[in-house]
Amino acid sequence: MQEQSVIPQQAESERFDLLIEAGRGEKNYWRDLWRYRELFYFLAWRDILVRYKQTAIGIAWALVRPFLTMLVFTFIFSRVAKLPAPGSVPYALLVFAAMLPWQFFSTALGEASNSLIGNANLISKVYFPRLIVPAGSVITSFVDFLITLGLMAGMMVWYGFLPDWRLLTLPLFTALAFGSAFGAGLWLCALNVRYRDFRYIVPFIVQFGLYLSPVGFSSNIVPERLRLIYACNPMVGVIDGFRWALLRGQSPLAAPELIASILVTSVLCLSGIWYFRRTEKTFADII
Amino acid sequence: MSDIVIRAEALGKRYRISHRRERRGDDSAYDSSPKHEDFWALRDVSFEVKRGEALGIIGRNGAGKSTLFKLLSRITETTEGKASIRGHVASLLEVGTGFHPELTGRENIYLNGSILGMSRAEIRKKFDEIVAFAEIERFLDTPVKRYSSGMYVRLAFSVAAHLEPDILLVDEVLAVGDVAFQRKCMDYMKRLARSGITILLVSHDLFAVKTMCRRVLALSGGRLKFDGLPAEGIDLYEKDSRLEADPWAAGIIGEDIDQWPIIIRFVELLDADGSPRTVYDYGERMRVRIHYESRKPVRHPNFYLGIRRPDNVVCCSFSAARDGATVPTLDRSGVIELLTPPLRLVSDLYSTYAGVWDREFKNLYCGQIGPNFHVRDEVLNQHFGVFHVPGEWRWGVNGHKNIGSGE
Numbered sequence: 001m002q003e004q005s006v007i008p009q010q011a012e013s014e015r016f017d018l019l020i021e022a023g024r025g026e027k028n029y030w031r032d033l034w035r036y037r038e039l040f041y042f043l044a045w046r047d048i049l050v051r052y053k054q055t056a057i058g059i060a061w062a063l064v065r066p067f068l069t070m071l072v073f074t075f076i077f078s079r080v081a082k083l084p085a086p087g088s089v090p091y092a093l094l095v096f097a098a099m100l101p102w103q104f105f106s107t108a109l110g111e112a113s114n115s116l117i118g119n120a121n122l123i124s125k126v127y128f129p130r131l132i133v134p135a136g137s138v139i140t141s142f143v144d145f146l147i148t149l150g151l152m153a154g155m156m157v158w159y160g161f162l163p164d165w166r167l168l169t170l171p172l173f174t175a176l177a178f179g180s181a182f183g184a185g186l187w188l189c190a191l192n193v194r195y196r197d198f199r200y201i202v203p204f205i206v207q208f209g210l211y212l213s214p215v216g217f218s219s220n221i222v223p224e225r226l227r228l229i230y231a232c233n234p235m236v237g238v239i240d241g242f243r244w245a246l247l248r249g250q251s252p253l254a255a256p257e258l259i260a261s262i263l264v265t266s267v268l269c270l271s272g273i274w275y276f277r278r279t280e281k282t283f284a285d286i287i
Numbered sequence: 288m289s290d291i292v293i294r295a296e297a298l299g300k301r302y303r304i305s306h307r308r309e310r311r312g313d314d315s316a317y318d319s320s321p322k323h324e325d326f327w328a329l330r331d332v333s334f335e336v337k338r339g340e341a342l343g344i345i346g347r348n349g350a351g352k353s354t355l356f357k358l359l360s361r362i363t364e365t366t367e368g369k370a371s372i373r374g375h376v377a378s379l380l381e382v383g384t385g386f387h388p389e390l391t392g393r394e395n396i397y398l399n400g401s402i403l404g405m406s407r408a409e410i411r412k413k414f415d416e417i418v419a420f421a422e423i424e425r426f427l428d429t430p431v432k433r434y435s436s437g438m439y440v441r442l443a444f445s446v447a448a449h450l451e452p453d454i455l456l457v458d459e460v461l462a463v464g465d466v467a468f469q470r471k472c473m474d475y476m477k478r479l480a481r482s483g484i485t486i487l488l489v490s491h492d493l494f495a496v497k498t499m500c501r502r503v504l505a506l507s508g509g510r511l512k513f514d515g516l517p518a519e520g521i522d523l524y525e526k527d528s529r530l531e532a533d534p535w536a537a538g539i540i541g542e543d544i545d546q547w548p549i550i551i552r553f554v555e556l557l558d559a560d561g562s563p564r565t566v567y568d569y570g571e572r573m574r575v576r577i578h579y580e581s582r583k584p585v586r587h588p589n590f591y592l593g594i595r596r597p598d599n600v601v602c603c604s605f606s607a608a609r610d611g612a613t614v615p616t617l618d619r620s621g622v623i624e625l626l627t628p629p630l631r632l633v634s635d636l637y638s639t640y641a642g643v644w645d646r647e648f649k650n651l652y653c654g655q656i657g658p659n660f661h662v663r664d665e666v667l668n669q670h671f672g673v674f675h676v677p678g679e680w681r682w683g684v685n686g687h688k689n690i691g692s693g694e
Contacts, residue, residue: 046398123362128404
């Protein structure tokens, strides 16, 4: 009964759009990513929508949740911890300006690292560039960040402390926060597919990170000689940058530290993409 | 330009199965077997598919059908070989993938559509069509977690079916939904195939494969065993499945002789003259030989034969006791034969199953799946019902003029 079709000699004129072969670095990958660009939006949209389904106050939670978090942290760090504030900046703003990127970074990191596992049924059933999944989680967290940014604006008006031209540099620091969350998230979510240990490691990273980053204090309390090493935590550059940009430069920003943070973030991002691309083909088999 | 849209060349997919090394209790030495074992889910599979072709892929569980689809749809990477594809591939591996239970039908249409590769504009354009096809207009704004499973499946199929890919991979999705919807899906796929979309269909529903496809691939143990006409491929698959049925029966019967005093070894289908058959014409008689082995004397065994349609409707059955036959006490192996009256079943694929009951249909002594067969007729199909028996027709009110009976 063996009756296999005979493959004729491939004609030169034949053009196939797609070649599936072992170990082939797909040249279509970035094109596909572009083709599926709306999926970034839809996955983020889904996550946001789902979060507030069957709640009484609905989308209002998107405002209430970050506001309450801010309130708690501001209270803890300004009333309980009693850390000194530089210049004439209200302490609450000093904390809030740091909480803003930190909150974004930590939720983005947490969500991104669990994103692949959370979408396991999609990964094993449908093809799309997998990069979209962790990226979508970071985007979802970014929406929260924008809402919190609005709260920050409200608080600044409340304290009568308005930013100056430095505010224009804020997108740069936001991009830096985005990049570091995305880079670290790529590493963690890809590792999480194979080693579920990371599900438990990530919450620790986030918890310790809060104390290792200058959220509740100003980074100038760190000894001078350790500053550069300290700035290898990319959030140091981000948080210092946010304070500098939002608080009229009253909180200092040192160029070497910023550069160190940018470098670390770039390395994190590029290596994250490299590792993710290298492992993503096996995701469907091992997830 | 040739019209080949898929060319698979020696495709293979290897999985590593890991085994746990266990301490042996007796000598506390480690098991010397390797920790990893290679398992080829698919190997050396080559074929070509032309534009607009509807290709059926059949094979038992674990034959490699789904693996093949996963390779073609790029969900997982091949281990060896290559495949060239022209056009956009969409796969319906499992309907409802990517549905979120909390979201409404409307939201899920957009979400699922985009996951399957549609743009927002495309979805918006097709939206009404998708809703109408799924017949869920009233429940558009209800979360899908409150949907009945039928509604869920209809919506999911509907979204996927409106993708308009160049190549559509369909895996077992027709096994869901009610019969009416299955029919609708099949009609829709036929329409897609006619419009030039290439369809690859994996199904255990041989009837669906037979009606949809002009060509089948039969896989077995990860290898391509057959590439050609559906009837032949299905035959091969059925032989393959029958091999599977025997151990199943042996397994289920178990050791308890009191509970299973008799075993049906196998069932043969023949024509009235006694030669083996798989295809019957409408109105033909069928001879069935049931080979049994009795492990303990059984008084008045009541042999039974059921004929089932692919959608699991039992169309008719024969029972020795019902038909007025008294089988003597059996205490060894033997054959029992049934000659059916002319079969009035409409043309379709049927499966048989045989069993032995007691006279009162209280205890089932054994059961076994028999072979499948086709009934062939130019006109009579499922639209005419389950079976067709000719009636007598008369003309005029009191019917004084007989204008003939159907025979």
